[in-house]
Amino acid sequence: xxxxxxxxxxxxxxxNPEHKHSLPEANYTLEGVNPSCGDDIILNLRxxxxxxxxGSYEGSxxxxxxxxxxxxxxxxxxxxxxxxxxxxxIFLRMxxxxxxxxxxxxxxxxxxxxxxxxxxxxxxxxxxxWHTLDEIINKSKE
Amino acid sequence: xxxxxxxxxxxxxxxxxNSDIVYLDSAATTQKxxxxxxxxxxxxxxxxxxxxxxxxxxxxKATDIYEEARKKTADFINASSDEIVFTRNATESLNLIAYxxxxxxxxxGDEVVVSIAEHHSNMLPWQFACKKTGAVLRYAECTKEGxxxxxxxxxxxTDKTKIVAIAQVSNVFxxxxxxQSFVSLVHEKGAVFVCDGAQSVPHMKVDVRALxxxxxxxxxxxxxxxxxxxxxxxxxxxxxxxxxxxxxGEMIEYVTTEGATYAEVPHKFEAGTVNxxxxxxxxxxxxxxxxxxxxxxxxxxxxxxxxxxxELRKIPHVNIIGDDNPSNHHGIVTFTVDDVHPHxxxxxxxSDKIAVRAGHHCAQPLLKxxxxxxxxxxxxxxxxxxxxxxxxxESVKSLRKRLGYx
Ligand SMILES: Cc1ncc(COP(=O)(O)O)c(C=O)c1O
Numbered sequence: 001x002x003x004x005x006x007x008x009x010x011x012x013x014x015x016n017p018e019h020k021h022s023l024p025e026a027n028y029t030l031e032g033v034n035p036s037c038g039d040d041i042i043l044n045l046r047x048x049x050x051x052x053x054x055g056s057y058e059g060s061x062x063x064x065x066x067x068x069x070x071x072x073x074x075x076x077x078x079x080x081x082x083x084x085x086x087x088x089x090i091f092l093r094m095x096x097x098x099x100x101x102x103x104x105x106x107x108x109x110x111x112x113x114x115x116x117x118x119x120x121x122x123x124x125x126x127x128x129x130w131h132t133l134d135e136i137i138n139k140s141k142e
Numbered sequence: 143x144x145x146x147x148x149x150x151x152x153x154x155x156x157x158x159x160n161s162d163i164v165y166l167d168s169a170a171t172t173q174k175x176x177x178x179x180x181x182x183x184x185x186x187x188x189x190x191x192x193x194x195x196x197x198x199x200x201x202x203k204a205t206d207i208y209e210e211a212r213k214k215t216a217d218f219i220n221a222s223s224d225e226i227v228f229t230r231n232a233t234e235s236l237n238l239i240a241y242x243x244x245x246x247x248x249x250x251g252d253e254v255v256v257s258i259a260e261h262h263s264n265m266l267p268w269q270f271a272c273k274k275t276g277a278v279l280r281y282a283e284c285t286k287e288g289x290x291x292x293x294x295x296x297x298x299x300t301d302k303t304k305i306v307a308i309a310q311v312s313n314v315f316x317x318x319x320x321x322q323s324f325v326s327l328v329h330e331k332g333a334v335f336v337c338d339g340a341q342s343v344p345h346m347k348v349d350v351r352a353l354x355x356x357x358x359x360x361x362x363x364x365x366x367x368x369x370x371x372x373x374x375x376x377x378x379x380x381x382x383x384x385x386x387x388x389x390x391g392e393m394i395e396y397v398t399t400e401g402a403t404y405a406e407v408p409h410k411f412e413a414g415t416v417n418x419x420x421x422x423x424x425x426x427x428x429x430x431x432x433x434x435x436x437x438x439x440x441x442x443x444x445x446x447x448x449x450x451x452x453e454l455r456k457i458p459h460v461n462i463i464g465d466d467n468p469s470n471h472h473g474i475v476t477f478t479v480d481d482v483h484p485h486x487x488x489x490x491x492x493s494d495k496i497a498v499r500a501g502h503h504c505a506q507p508l509l510k511x512x513x514x515x516x517x518x519x520x521x522x523x524x525x526x527x528x529x530x531x532x533x534x535x536e537s538v539k540s541l542r543k544r545l546g547y548x
Contacts, residue, residue, distance in 0.1 A: 005489070006486070006489070006490060006493075006544055006545060008546070011544075011545050011546030012546060014545065014546070015481075015545070015546045015547065038515035060515070061483060062483035062486045063483060063486045064485070064486070119489075121485075122485070122489065125485065
């Protein structure tokens with residue numbers, strides 16, 4: 001049931017986010033909005049030589065959207081954009097309910113959102129940060 | 143503790159009696175009494191044929207049931223049968239007015255007035271009609287408590303005002319507007335008044351003649367009837383001069399390849415096969431309401447609103463939106479909890495088997511005006527009781543802690 005998402009890992013990322021701050025040295029900034037519930041995430045990244053050197057997010061939204069973005073940044077900082085892309089692909093597949101055990105492990109804490117696939121109304125909250133990331137990566141390749 | 147009286151009402155609702163869900167989303171749609179479900183079932187088991195068409199007994203029976211439902215609906219709001227058009231829901235009723243009345247009446251520069259607190263269903267059709275005709279849509283503001291006074295409305299009315307569309311009871315605040323006074327002001331300007339009764343008709347005695355409204359729209363499914371049957375009341379002299387909304391079978395007298403002569407009102411506005419099963423259910427839902435009585439319904443819903451507001455006020459970090467006076471809530475209590483997003487409120491309450499609505503309640507312009515992104519809403523109907531309210535309050539009390547706040 002829904003309550004299982006609201007475990008300590010999630011509430012902690014929501015209340016004490018590590019990556020929620022501005023990032024003046026970012027060279028990519030993109031806002032992702034979920035109009036149905038007003039979740040709003042601004043993702044800031046500094047990408048150099050194909051590596052995500054630094055990143056943060058700002059905005060407001062429900063605990064799931066916020067914690068998901070924070071856990072995403074935990075995962076992708078220091079990774080190449082190809083690695084980040086791969087993680088995003090796995091995360092989105094996890095939400096749709098088709099992911100292997102090994103893949104799940106690669107998502108570390110973000111894997112706690114696996115069961116959200118049973119709650120269609122909340123899927124958009126969980127993937128907002130990841131979709132925004134995908135768009136930045138696509139832009140950085142142009 | 144549930145009283146014998148609480149139990150007696152609850153037992154009439156199969157879904158509620160067979161589950162331990164605390165259902166607090168009745169403003170979205172109510173649960174259905176067994177007698178309403180049976181009326182729909184009976185219609186299909188004993189009387190089903192295409193109404194208004196067949197020349198055989200069964201079709202006559204179906205037609206009678208459908209037309210009796212119309213008569214009952216008319217009596218319920220003190221209208222006459224030929225002023226009642228059945229639609230799918232309040233939204234379709236409001237669209238019917240926009241298409242069949244507004245598009246033919248509005249001229250460039252004319253003005254339509256709605257309040258900022260309207261449901262999207264009583265806002266988008268007017269945005270559409272204004273855009274199509276070159277008329278101007280003006281918004282009446284309300285207080286932070288959701289109140290719109292005749293004085294506030296009057297300031298927006300001009301000689302160019304042609305249509306004013308306002309809800310009798312707000313689906314966000316639950317407060318009641320002084321429709322009678324609004325109507326006098328609007329008629330003084332020679333304009334028509336459209337009343338959105340979606341949240342009032344289920345909860346209070348509504349008399350369209352006493353109110354003086356030109357149009358009244360409401361949904362069966364919010365008043366214990368099945369989904370898919372809605373009502374539009376229109377004053378006869380207006381309805382007779384309106385063009386059809388949809389074209390097709392059952393709305394014409396004669397058809398040639400050149401054109402058609404339309405049927406009498408209200409059939410002119412009911413093209414195609416109608417929802418007779420839904421109408422049978424609506425008819426029984428009206429019986430159900432009449433049997434319980436609005437005195438009792440209002441007393442009970444007011445008591446429950448008061449209990450809910452009293453309990454919520456005891457909880458730190460909970461903010462109630464709307465009038466301080468519980469009797470002006472009609473079972474609707476919209477609230478926020480500091481630091482907790484309304485979607486998280488709804489999800490955690492859901493894990494305690496409590497159903498509430500979270501989001502913008504189809505009133506985005508209003509929430510923007512109030513400066514909140516979204517809210518949670520608990521809304522009650524006659525089957526709720528004090529146990530429901532206490533379970534809800536207990537769960538709300540635990541929210542911040544369960545999200546890791548002190
Ligand atoms: C005030 C108000 N108007 C209109 C509607 C639309 O009702 P329906 O969806 O049944 O057409 C609603 C329902 O949410 C409402 O609360």
